[in-house]
Amino acid sequence: MREHDVVSADGTRIRLWRTDTDGPDVLLCPGLGAAPSVWPELSSARVHSWYHRGTMGSDRPSDPARITLGDHVADALAVLDDGGVERCAVMGWSMGVTVAAELALRHPDRVAGLLLVAGAPGDSFAGVLGVPGLPEDVRRLIGVSSATVLRLAGPLLDSVLHRVPVPDVSSPAVASLRRFLKHDWGWYFTLALALGRAPRLDLTGLTCPTTVLAGRYDWLTSPDSMVGPVAGLPQARVRVLPNTHYLPLENPQIIVEELDLLLGRAHAVEQAVEDLLTSRSRPRA
Numbered sequence: 001m002r003e004h005d006v007v008s009a010d011g012t013r014i015r016l017w018r019t020d021t022d023g024p025d026v027l028l029c030p031g032l033g034a035a036p037s038v039w040p041e042l043s044s045a046r047v048h049s050w051y052h053r054g055t056m057g058s059d060r061p062s063d064p065a066r067i068t069l070g071d072h073v074a075d076a077l078a079v080l081d082d083g084g085v086e087r088c089a090v091m092g093w094s095m096g097v098t099v100a101a102e103l104a105l106r107h108p109d110r111v112a113g114l115l116l117v118a119g120a121p122g123d124s125f126a127g128v129l130g131v132p133g134l135p136e137d138v139r140r141l142i143g144v145s146s147a148t149v150l151r152l153a154g155p156l157l158d159s160v161l162h163r164v165p166v167p168d169v170s171s172p173a174v175a176s177l178r179r180f181l182k183h184d185w186g187w188y189f190t191l192a193l194a195l196g197r198a199p200r201l202d203l204t205g206l207t208c209p210t211t212v213l214a215g216r217y218d219w220l221t222s223p224d225s226m227v228g229p230v231a232g233l234p235q236a237r238v239r240v241l242p243n244t245h246y247l248p249l250e251n252p253q254i255i256v257e258e259l260d261l262l263l264g265r266a267h268a269v270e271q272a273v274e275d276l277l278t279s280r281s282r283p284r285a
Contacts, residue, residue: 102113204232
């Protein structure tokens with residue numbers, strides 16, 4: 001894996017990472033503040049991703065308000081452009097699902113397929129505490145209130161979490177935890193509030209193949225908040241798995257298998273479109 005910096009549309013310096021595989025290009029819209037090690041190794045794909053603004057090597061924007069959904073989409077485009085990628089499959093995990101879905105809506109020419117994992121496409125706080133019968137308004141209030149309190153408690157969280165001992169063992173989960181605990185927690189929850197308050201996205205117009213992987217025991221993103229928005233899409237594939245929000249760590253083989261399947265579906269669609277255009281361009285006898 002290699003890392004280097006790019007400049008996003010508003011001038012913010014973003015640290016990206018990219019694997020060295022020769023396979024098809026795939027963009028990963030990461031979970032908020034997540035390290036690459038939280039994601040399973042995808043040996044069949046060349047993965048492009050980045051660290052969110054103000055985290056893990058990326059600068060904070062000079063204007064603190066530039067942490068909207070549109071700014072994250074601009075960062076994703078900067079990563080694609082730096083890698084010379086015109087069009088590819090896009091994955092999203094957790095709040096990265098909102099970014100991946102918005103990228104597909106704004107720039108359908110850049111997105112060949114979507115793999116959405118344990119995250120709702122917008123209005124993220126309405127998906128917390130997926131208790132049957134608990135109204136979305138109540139879920140949203142609990143989510144926003146909790147994130148607001150944690151943002152205010154940022155200095156206290158820093159003083160505690162930065163000192164938590166982490167075993168020096170070789171494990172993707174441990175490596176992810178070690179980096180995750182070092183966040184500036186006031187800034188982390190500032191990002192979470194800004195991105196989590198983005199409204200629920202209307203995915204009706206999406207035409208690319210889409211796969212949704214939801215965790216049945218996910219208390220941060222209820223399955224209904226994921227399945228509902230894609231229910232009417234003709235190309236949607238949905239799986240509700242016996243996992244929590246950390247499905248990529250708990251069930252990495254499913255991620256690998258579903259990505260390979262999505263890449264095959266996306267290729268089939270692209271080939272069908274190309275064949276149709278070719279047949280229409282042939283002169284009639």
